[in-house]
Amino acid sequence: MKKDSNLFNFAFVTINALLLGLGSLCLGLRSIFSAGVLAGWDKGQLLIFSSYTFGLFTLIALVLGSIFLAYPLLRKNKKLLFGITIFLDWIFLIYLAADAFIYPLYRTHLNFAMIQMTFLGGGRIISFSLPMxxxxxxxxxxxxLLSxxxxxxxxxxxxxKKLSLTAxxxxxxxxxxxxxxxxxxxxNFNTRLVSVFDKIPLARPLRMNTQLQKLGLIDKKAIDARKVSLDEHGKLNYPLNPLVCKPxxxxxxxFLFVDTLRYDMLTEEVMPNTWKFALKNSRFNNHYSxxxxxxxxxxxxxxxxPGNYWTGSLSSGTPGILLIALQKRGYEIxxxxxxxxxxxxxxxxxxAGISNLPIYPRGKGAVDSDAFAVEDFEKWQSSLKPGSRFFSFIFFDSxxxxSFPKESKYEVFKPYWGSINHMELNNSFDPAPYLARYKNSVRYADNLIQKVLDYLEEKHLLDETIVxxxxDHGDEFNDNKLNFWGHGGNFTDAQIKVPLVIHWPGKKPANIEYMTSHxxxxxxxxxxxxxCENPTEDYSVGMSIWKEAGRRNWVYSKGWSRDAFVEPNRIVLINAAGALExxxxxxxxxxxxxxxAYIPEVLKENSRYLK
Structure with missing residues (x-):
């Protein structure tokens, strides 16, 4: 009888795992359908996606179920086993459903960092409207209910039992x-095949390069030529040499930075104040984050x-070299x-190292917080000793x-989406009302920028201040009809090309077209x-933004799980497997x-500042 009971429990766990695997496959298919991926796939890619997804999540569910069956109380108490299984299935499906929603929007699978920023970010990462x-x-x-x-x-x-085992x-x-x-x-660098696995959450497919090399089925040199790894390991050695800066x-x-501001918003229609200011200063029309x-x-x-050094900076508490240099020169920050x-x-x-850093903004929402940021800057600057040099970074979030105040001067673009519901976004969704709301929020940011510029003018600071x-990045509204929304999903101009205006006392107005980056x-x-007299290589991989000669015709940009080299006519993508697309x-x-041809140079740059 005990043997029958054990077989029953194992069959129960097996069938439940198979059902969860099937549910995972359905949600996965929904995800790639919404992302527009299926349209470009052949039957082989679809078959591999289905077999891997079905098998992966069946295996995960089977292992988890077997672990719980190890407890005698669950093996004996069918009602308790029933209840716990429902709960575990529910959590399992919620995760997969959330990923199926996230991936089509951002082409990034649900991860801890995203969960942390969404739910611990005070509603400033994703706002949850009532319909949503x-x-x-x-x-x-x-x-x-499905669980x-x-x-x-x-x-x-x-x-x-036999049927479940066979399945x-x-x-x-x-x-x-x-x-x-x-x-x-x-x-063999089959990008079409390898890219299938990027669409599957938690995918960790098998690699057998060594075994295949021994069998003579692949060429190691060919693999090395086509595989790029920019992963950072080790501690930072940054700057390479101490800064030597003379008076x-x-x-x-x-720095006046507007979070999520697209490059094409800098127009007289959308940002009239900033546009007027740009015409009198240096405007960079081909600038990338x-x-x-x-x-x-x-x-x-x-x-x-490059962004690959982020982990090293965070783990070691190493501040940005700009702030190191400013503090060394005695700037107020x-x-x-x-x-x-x-x-x-x-x-x-x-x-790191900035005293009295205000980590949390004042105000209940982005509109209030941005207004307070301007107010706090003005109070802080006014409190400085006469003749003090200062550096300030104002980062607008509205x-x-x-978000924008519900006032007529900001409700310029109509009709606009009154209540954002990200779950409505898909490839056939009309982006016009969503974009109109975005533009209205940009108009509000433009007004705040003007307030800061007016303050500098009033205090006679503009002639001695670089502005x-x-x-930080752009924002997409399904510009290329591939169901990309927001940012973090790709490296097209909509998501990484941003405006750049520089007011530099003494420089004449200029309209600059060559490619630049942050x-x-x-x-x-x-x-x-x-x-600072150090060679640039001591602390940066960039170059003076004023120099056109010798400039690269590509920009390096980093994402959550992918990296890219953005060229004038194409994007060379490094996927999660390290393969080039x-x-x-x-x-x-x-x-x-x-x-x-620049790949070897980039690899050196991504290891240059490591010990």
């Missing part, structure tokens, strides 16, 4: 075959380093942000939150303002699959 909350609640309840159905079916079918063997056999396909595809004409420096997210975009701005500075952890990385106006700000300011500027496959 109701829809999420409906999904959660529906998944709870009960899965558990009920598993109990009813647990008597079919499990077939699913796991398909899982093994899909792993072998990946191993071959990875070793020069010091200017005040003010070095990240498609805030973390990497701002990190590169303050360090002059004021940081004023409309968003928390611990999400991402700027307070422990680029701003555009990122799509930099830009953004990496170029540090190697401009350190020698030309702070008098070649895309055009609309994020579709490029005909030009030439491996860039």
């Amino acid at each position: 909350i109701f829809e999420i609640a409906a999904w959660i309840l529906g998944l709870g 009960w159905i899965f558990t009920f079916i598993s109990f009813k079918l647990a008597t079919f 499990l063997v077939l699913v796991l056999a398909g899982f093994c075959c899909s792993n072998l396909c990946y191993s071959w595809g990875f070793a 020069s004409k010091d200017y005040n420096i003010l 070095n990240g498609n997210n805030t973390r990497h975009g701002i990190f590169s701005l303050f360090t002059g380093l 004021g940081i004023f942000a409309g968003a928390p500075l611990n999400m991402p952890e700027f307070h422990k990385s680029i701003f 555009v990122h939150a799509y 930099v106006i830009s953004s 990496l170029d700000l540090v190697p401009t300011l350190l020698p030309e303002v702070l008098g 070649f895309l055009d500027k609309t994020y579709r496959p490029s005909k030009d699959k030439t491996i860039p």
Whole structure:
């Protein structure tokens, strides 16, 4: 009898695992369908995706279920086993459903960092409107009902022990075959095959390069030529040598950054104040952020380093070289942000060492916090001793939150989306009202920028202050009809090209067309303002933003799980497996699959500042 009971429990766990694997596959198919991936796939890719997804999550569920069955109380008490299984299935399905929602929008699978920033970011990462909350609640309840159905079916079918074992063997056999396909595809640089696994959450497919090399089925030199690894290991050695900075004409420096500001918003129609200011100063029309997210975009701005060094900066508490140089020269430093500075952890990385750093903004929402940021900057600057040089970074968050005061002067673009519900976004969704709301929030940010500029004018500071106006990254509204929304999902111009306006006392107005990036700000300011004599290579991979000669015709940009080299006519993508993919500027496959000659140079740059 005990033997029958054990077989029943094992069959129950097996059938439940198979049902969860099937549910995972359905959610995965929904995810890639919403992302528009299926349209470009052949039957082989779809088969590999299905067999791997089905097998992976069946295996995960089977292992978890077997662990719980190890407890005698659960083996004996069927009601308790039934209840716990429903709960575990529910959590399992909620995770997969959330990933199926996240991936089509951002092309990034759900991870701890995203969960942390969403739910611990004070609603400033993703705002949950009332319709969205109701829809999420409906999904959660529906998944709870589905969990009960899965558990009920598993109990009813647990008597079919041989059938359940046969089904499990077939699913796991398909899982093994899909792993072998990946191993071959990875070793032979079959991008179409390898890229399938990027679409599967928690995917860790098998690699067999050594075994395949021994069998003579692959060429090791060919693999090394086509595989790029920019992963950072080790502690920072940054700067390479101590800064040597001699007195020069010091200017005040003010960074005015608007979170999530696209390059094409700098127009007379959308940002009339900033546009008027730009016409009198230097406007860079081909400027890029070095990240498609805030973390990497701002990190590169303050360090002059690629985003791969972020982990080293955070773990060692190494601040940005710009702030190191400013503190060395005795600058007063004021940081004023409309968003928390611990999400991402700027307070422990680029701003480490700044005393009295205001980590949390004042105000209940982005609109209030941005207004308070301007107010606090003015109070702080007014309190400085006469003749003090200052650096300030004001970071506006209202555009990122799509927020603006409900006043006629900001409700310029109509009709606009009154209540944002991210769950409605798909490839057929009309972006016009969403974009109109975004533009209204940009108009509010433009007004705040003007308030700061008016203050500098009033205090007669503009002639002795360098003002930099830009953004950490852009924002997409399905520009290329591939169902990309927001940022962090790709490296097209919509997501990483940003405006840049520089007011530099004594420089004539200029309209600059050559390619620049945030990496170029540090190697401009350190020698030309702070008098630092070190060679640029001591602290940055960029170059002076004023120099056109010798400039690269590509920009390095980092994402959550991918990196990219953005060229004038294509994007060379480094996927999670370290393999190169070649895309055009609309994020579709490029005909030009030439491996860039600059890859060795980039690999050196990503290890230069490590001990």
